[in-house]
Amino acid sequence: xxxxxxxxxxCFRDGKTTSPPFPRDWLEIDExxxxxxxxxxxxxDNWHQLYQWQQDCCAHEQMEYGDERxxxxxxxxxxxxxxxxIGWEFFPVLQDQLPNGNGGLMDSAKCAQALPxxxxxxxxxxxxxxxxxxxxxxxxxxxxxxxxxxxIVVLAGSLGFDAGLSEFEFxxxxxxxxxxLFRATHFRQYRQxxxxxxxxSDTICWKNLDTGEIYASRLAIAGxxxxxxxxxxxxxxxxxxxxxxxxxxxxxxxxxxxxxDFIVTALRKIxxxxxxxxxxxxxx
Numbered sequence: 001x002x003x004x005x006x007x008x009x010x011c012f013r014d015g016k017t018t019s020p021p022f023p024r025d026w027l028e029i030d031e032x033x034x035x036x037x038x039x040x041x042x043x044x045d046n047w048h049q050l051y052q053w054q055q056d057c058c059a060h061e062q063m064e065y066g067d068e069r070x071x072x073x074x075x076x077x078x079x080x081x082x083x084x085x086i087g088w089e090f091f092p093v094l095q096d097q098l099p100n101g102n103g104g105l106m107d108s109a110k111c112a113q114a115l116p117x118x119x120x121x122x123x124x125x126x127x128x129x130x131x132x133x134x135x136x137x138x139x140x141x142x143x144x145x146x147x148x149x150x151x152i153v154v155l156a157g158s159l160g161f162d163a164g165l166s167e168f169e170f171x172x173x174x175x176x177x178x179x180x181l182f183r184a185t186h187f188r189q190y191r192q193x194x195x196x197x198x199x200x201s202d203t204i205c206w207k208n209l210d211t212g213e214i215y216a217s218r219l220a221i222a223g224x225x226x227x228x229x230x231x232x233x234x235x236x237x238x239x240x241x242x243x244x245x246x247x248x249x250x251x252x253x254x255x256x257x258x259x260x261d262f263i264v265t266a267l268r269k270i271x272x273x274x275x276x277x278x279x280x281x282x283x284x
Contacts, residue, residue, distance in 0.1 A: 002072035003102065004284050005266075007273040008033030009065035011058035018057045021049040032105060033279035035063065066273025066281075068266040077148035079263050082127040082255065091117045099283040106281040111271035118264055118271075122257055130255035131165050135223050135245035136186075142223060142248070156219055163219065170250050172206075172217065182215035184208040186249040189221060197244035209247075220244050 011017045012027070012035055020027060026041040027050075035054065037046050054063050061067075070076060080098065088095045093114045097106045106114075131145035143153045145165040152164035156172075161181055163172040172182040184206070192203040197220050207214045222242035228235050235241075257264075274281050 003070040003076050003099065005066070005068050005070055005270045006064050006282050006284060007066035007270060007277055008035075008279050008282075009058060009060040009063050010277055010279070011060065011063060016058055017063075018053070020057070021053050022046065031280070032282050033277070065277050065279070066270050068270045070266045070270075071263045074146055074149075075260075075263065077146050078144065079260050081147050082257070082260060083121065085128045085255075086121065086124055090120055093117055102284055104283045106274070106283070108274040108278050108280060111274040111281060115268065115271050115275075118268055121260075122264060124257055127255040127257055127259075129252045131167055131250060131252050133165055133170055133221075134249055134251055136247040136249050137245060138223075140224060140245075141253075142221060142245070154219070159218055161217075163217075165250060168250060168252075170248070172215065182206055182208070182213070182217070184210065184213070184250075186210055186247075188247050189217075189244070190246065197246075199244075221248060 010033075013029060022041070026038055026046075027035055028038050030036055035050070036042070037050060055061065057063065071079065083091050083094060093110055094117050097110050097114065132141045133143035134141055143165055145151050145167065146153075149164070151166050151171075152162045154163045156163060157175055160175050161172045162175055163170070165171070169183050169185055170187065171180065173180055186209045188207045188209055189197065190205060190207070191197055191201060192205060197204065200218060200220050202218050204216075204218050204220050205214050206217050221244070223245045224243055225233065226241050226243055227233055228241055233240060270281050
């Protein structure tokens, strides 16, 4: 789940498509740039014919001049947080126009105004400082603090708690009461039977390495994905396999704007597509 964006082409308007399966005057272009059958011609059979024709009727698949995956929701919320950290006063168009959910439009004039704001964001180099959960052995970042989600990363409802990061700590809190169950800046996860962790288990515990506190979490925090014995990333059941670090800690690291290269590139492409066509961005 996440945010995507599309901009429709002008090929039908400009006469650059193959002939539609029915008279052109049965069709109209809506405010989003999408082609529709006019009332009186919008039967299920005609809709199906129109849909099939649109797949390859011009140089743009499905008549989409631009089609970009912006981000999953976690990454998108972090991008919004980063904009706010630098200062929303520098990004008035992005603040007003970026959606908070799927759906909605952004017109081409606003897209043109937003492009320099993306340039300003990139020029900053560093957003600030971010809080991360790290595999203590490898230094690999496993989790990042997301303010929009109150730091919660895992909703372990079946286990009765949620887990995440505060500004300085790893935490687990009871789902119903909000009571603290475990907090630590440096901790170990292990199986009580001494076996290697391969996934969640009733024997998994977390131990605060500063205080000695132990919590029977039954939840294993996964590290990087690793291939199965046959070299594939998924097995026959479509399952992934992960390493499970033994020791973890929370630290603060510089937060570079390059963390958002994928999002900035996608937004730049979709805004430019809108400017070139005059058609709005459709958030989806």
